[in-house]
Amino acid sequence: MPAYEYLCQACEHRFDLRQKMSDPEATECPSCGGAVKRLISGGAGAIVKGGGGSFPQVPSCPSASQCPAAAQMGCGGGCGPVH
Numbered sequence: 573m574p575a576y577e578y579l580c581q582a583c584e585h586r587f588d589l590r591q592k593m594s595d596p597e598a599t600e601c602p603s604c605g606g607a608v609k610r611l612i613s614g615g616a617g618a619i620v621k622g623g624g625g626s627f628p629q630v631p632s633c634p635s636a637s638q639c640p641a642a643a644q645m646g647c648g649g650g651c652g653p654v655h
């Protein structure tokens with residue numbers, strides 16, 4: 573079962589949640605009840621190992637051409653927030 577990493581936007585509490593792919597995303601911080609957003613895995617290694625790059629990540633930009641910073645990082649715009 574994959575583990576997803578979340579970051580609370582209110583108190584910056586980070587936590588992992590083991591969920592099935594079909595489970596809905598968590599929306600509440602277990603610490604303060606604030607809104608959380610799911611982080612793209614990569615650091616934790618729970619989902620993507622070895623940087624194969626074929627795992628479908630949620631892009632923060634519609635395309636690399638609209639996201640020059642991401643293009644410079646060589647990830648094609650799929651490696652997370654760049655702003």
Ligand SMILES: [Zn+2]
Pocket residue numbers: 580581582583584585601602603604605606
């Ligand atoms: Zn919180």
